[in-house]
Amino acid sequence: MADILTHVFRTCAAQSGQAPHASGGQSSSRSVLLVGDRGTSRSVLLLAALSAASQGRVKVLFFTRTQIQSLPRSAHTCLPALSPANLKMIKFYYPQTVEELQQQVASLHEPANTSPTTPSLIIVDRLQSFLCTQGGGGGGGGHGHQGEQSRAAHLSALLHDTAAFLTQLLERRTPGLAPCRLLASFQSDPEAGPADPGRPDPVLAVLDRYFPVQCRLERAGGYLEEVWRVNLTGTTEGTDHADAPQEWQLVVSPDGLIEVRSV
Amino acid sequence: MRSFLPAVAEQLFKDIQKTYEEKSQIPDDLLIALKFVFGSCAVQALDLVDKHSVTCLSSPSGRKAFQVMGGSGRLYTCFTSCHYCPCPAFAYTVLRRNEGLLCKHLLGVYLSQAMGLTQQESISDQDISTLLAGGATAS
Numbered sequence: 001m002a003d004i005l006t007h008v009f010r011t012c013a014a015q016s017g018q019a020p021h022a023s024g025g026q027s028s029s030r031s032v033l034l035v036g037d038r039g040t041s042r043s044v045l046l047l048a049a050l051s052a053a054s055q056g057r058v059k060v061l062f063f064t065r066t067q068i069q070s071l072p073r074s075a076h077t078c079l080p081a082l083s084p085a086n087l088k089m090i091k092f093y094y095p096q097t098v099e100e101l102q103q104q105v106a107s108l109h110e111p112a113n114t115s116p117t118t119p120s121l122i123i124v125d126r127l128q129s130f131l132c133t134q135g136g137g138g139g140g141g142g143h144g145h146q147g148e149q150s151r152a153a154h155l156s157a158l159l160h161d162t163a164a165f166l167t168q169l170l171e172r173r174t175p176g177l178a179p180c181r182l183l184a185s186f187q188s189d190p191e192a193g194p195a196d197p198g199r200p201d202p203v204l205a206v207l208d209r210y211f212p213v214q215c216r217l218e219r220a221g222g223y224l225e226e227v228w229r230v231n232l233t234g235t236t237e238g239t240d241h242a243d244a245p246q247e248w249q250l251v252v253s254p255d256g257l258i259e260v261r262s263v
Numbered sequence: 264m265r266s267f268l269p270a271v272a273e274q275l276f277k278d279i280q281k282t283y284e285e286k287s288q289i290p291d292d293l294l295i296a297l298k299f300v301f302g303s304c305a306v307q308a309l310d311l312v313d314k315h316s317v318t319c320l321s322s323p324s325g326r327k328a329f330q331v332m333g334g335s336g337r338l339y340t341c342f343t344s345c346h347y348c349p350c351p352a353f354a355y356t357v358l359r360r361n362e363g364l365l366c367k368h369l370l371g372v373y374l375s376q377a378m379g380l381t382q383q384e385s386i387s388d389q390d391i392s393t394l395l396a397g398g399a400t401a402s
């Protein structure tokens with residue numbers, strides 16, 4: 001099974017009439033960090049959740065600070081087979097602070113959360129909304145960037161360790177659904193505008209360490225409709241496929257409809 | 264904890280495990296290699312192992328975590344599958360300056376595992392959740 005984002009982009013590109021990549025290497029990456037615009041990122045995360053849930057047996061956990069009001073409009077065009085029963089496979093959590101998020105993630109190993117169905121996809125929307133909040137000190141670990149970096153490392157490590165634990169559980173209970181994957185999104189300080197390539201974001205530098213595979217969304221033009229270039233990097237590690245970076249294009253129309261094209 | 268270390272460090276831990284099993288001590292050449300790869304951390308980490316400061320906690324769900332008692336008696340909770348330690352040295356040297364691979368606590372975990380000197384302790388599911396989330400348990 002290709003990683004969940006590759007799967008989403010392939011499925012969506014296929015639905016919009018384009019042939020899916022025949023030889024686009026499959027990657028065995030278990031965790032992906034989606035870096036880029038928050039609005040579009042969130043739609044992509046939701047599409048990933050729906051796409052996984054539409055496979056029927058995959059339980060998805062979706063962590064976000066802000067309530068989900070509606071499904072992305074593209075859901076029905078991308079995933080025509082989606083049924084209300086599938087939606088029940090997604091469990092939404094709405095933690096308001098990083099401490100709350102950490103408590104929820106840390107308790108996922110408890111039997112109440114692993115049976116009857118063991119989660120096989122964990123999604124965290126907008127890591128920055130938990131990690132980069134002003135004055136949200138709490139658990140110590142230093143001040144300023146150092147505190148943020150430490151918090152980012154703790155959260156990333158906790159997510160990875162939890163996914164590793166759930167993977168072991170899945171391998172024992174339902175091997176076909178292993179491994180448990182991890183998908184998170186991050187956007188550098190929105191106030192700072194486009195990232196300054198000379199000075200990498202200190203939090204992103206820490207996330208890089210824990211998420212070697214990243215999917216970057218970059219604005220590639222468009223006026224009425226937005227065009228985003230999607231770049232999946234770092235997927236070669238540990239796979240037997242020598243895959244080049246994979247690219248797609250997301251076209252977001254003014255009414256929010258997303259179309260995926262393979263490049 | 265795999266795949267986060269360079270091959271030379273992995274090999275070093277394997278060699279230590281093998282010789283320690285046979286001789287119950289670490290020969291000088293491996294000690295020198297350890298100091299070469301990990302710097303001043305190495306001695307401090309060996310000291311933690313000597314004092315049996317590394318415990319592997321496990322709960323009924325099967326979840327595990329390492330707990331290391333620092334020199335001052337403070338307890339540091341570390342993960343079994345990837346590198347993180349809540350100590351200031353990890354935040355500063357490893358994360359911020361990108362200058363070291365591990366802090367002394369994480370190195371202590373590797374060494375005590377290699378030398379078979381990790382203590383074992385069972386705790387409840389709720390208690391391990393609290394520790395993993397960065398909190399302290401009542402006990």
Ligand SMILES: [Zn+2]
Nearest residue numbers: 348350366368
């Ligand atoms: Zn430490």
